[in-house]
Amino acid sequence: MTYEGVLTKMQTEFGNPxxxxLVFENSFLNVNQLLGKNIEINFVGFQCLNCKKKKKIFRQGFCYDCFYSSPAVGDWIMKPELSTAHLGIADRDLLYEEKVQLQPHIVYLALSSEVKVGVTRKTQVPTRWIDQGANEAISIVEVPNRYLAGITEVALKNHYADKTNWRKMLTNNIEHVDLIIERLKLENLIPPEVQEYFYSQQNDLYQMHYPVLEYPNKVNSLSLDKTPYFQGKLTGIKGQYLIFDEGTVFNIRGSEGYAVSVNV
Structure with a gap:
C-alpha cells in the first residue's frame, strides 16, 4: 500500500509503548504496525509548511523566505530567554507571540542521552519529551511565561547539557540518573524570580517506553537529499526517528516539508 504526502513530525500517543x-493530508499511518516490515521511502519534492509553495526547504520545514518572516520560527523559539511578549514588545508578530509566550511553561530535566535541561509549553507535556526520545523526564518549575522559563534554562545550562546527543539516544547508550534526586540539587541554582515556582512534589516522574525491537550499535543518518530512494526493515521508533536494520535512522522532524511516497 502507498501513502503520499508532505512529512510533518510524527503525532504521538502516550502509552506503553x-x-x-504519520499524518498526511488525506491519510494517516500507524507506524507501530510496520515494525519488522520492509518500507520504501521515495522523495518526490518540497512543500513549505508555511506558504504551501513547492519551494526548497531551508530549515524546520520552511522555505527561506518564510523562515525569516514567519513568527513561528523567531529566535525566541530556540532561545526562550529572548521572549519579549510579556513586555508588550513584538519580535515579528505580537499577537502570535503573546498567544505562545504568555502561557504556562515548564522547565524540565530529561534523560535522553545524558541529563539535559529544556523548556516546553505545559500543553506539550509529555509530547516534547517523547519527541526528544527521553527515557525519563521531570518538571523543575512551572512559570507563567516563556521568558521566565528561558532565564531558568540559561542558569541551568552551566550545570546540564541543553541538547540531546542523538547517536547515544538512538543506541540507548544512556546512564541511569535518579531525576527526583537530581531536581532537589538545583533549587538554589535557579534565578531568584523563579524560586517560588519550584516543583518539590515527588510523584511527577514520566517514564517513556518506545516501540523498538532492537537498538543498533551504530547509526547512520538517512538524508533524502543524498538518498532520494530508500528501502529497509523497520526495527524501532524513538524520538522522531525511524530506526532500520543495519543502523540506518531517519529523522522525520528533520525532513519536514519533504513530499514523499511511502510504500508498505
Missing part, C-alpha cells in the same frame, strides 16, 4: 502516526 508510545504510539506513532
Amino acid at each position: 508510545i504510539q506513532y502516526y
Whole structure:
C-alpha cells in the first residue's frame, strides 16, 4: 500500500509503548504496525509548511523566505530567554507571540542521552519529551511565561547539557540518573524570580517506553537529499526517528516539508 504526502513530525500517543502516526493530508499511518516490515521511502519534492509553495526547504520545514518572516520560527523559539511578549514588545508578530509566550511553561530535566535541561509549553507535556526520545523526564518549575522559563534554562545550562546527543539516544547508550534526586540539587541554582515556582512534589516522574525491537550499535543518518530512494526493515521508533536494520535512522522532524511516497 502507498501513502503520499508532505512529512510533518510524527503525532504521538502516550502509552506503553508510545504510539506513532504519520499524518498526511488525506491519510494517516500507524507506524507501530510496520515494525519488522520492509518500507520504501521515495522523495518526490518540497512543500513549505508555511506558504504551501513547492519551494526548497531551508530549515524546520520552511522555505527561506518564510523562515525569516514567519513568527513561528523567531529566535525566541530556540532561545526562550529572548521572549519579549510579556513586555508588550513584538519580535515579528505580537499577537502570535503573546498567544505562545504568555502561557504556562515548564522547565524540565530529561534523560535522553545524558541529563539535559529544556523548556516546553505545559500543553506539550509529555509530547516534547517523547519527541526528544527521553527515557525519563521531570518538571523543575512551572512559570507563567516563556521568558521566565528561558532565564531558568540559561542558569541551568552551566550545570546540564541543553541538547540531546542523538547517536547515544538512538543506541540507548544512556546512564541511569535518579531525576527526583537530581531536581532537589538545583533549587538554589535557579534565578531568584523563579524560586517560588519550584516543583518539590515527588510523584511527577514520566517514564517513556518506545516501540523498538532492537537498538543498533551504530547509526547512520538517512538524508533524502543524498538518498532520494530508500528501502529497509523497520526495527524501532524513538524520538522522531525511524530506526532500520543495519543502523540506518531517519529523522522525520528533520525532513519536514519533504513530499514523499511511502510504500508498505
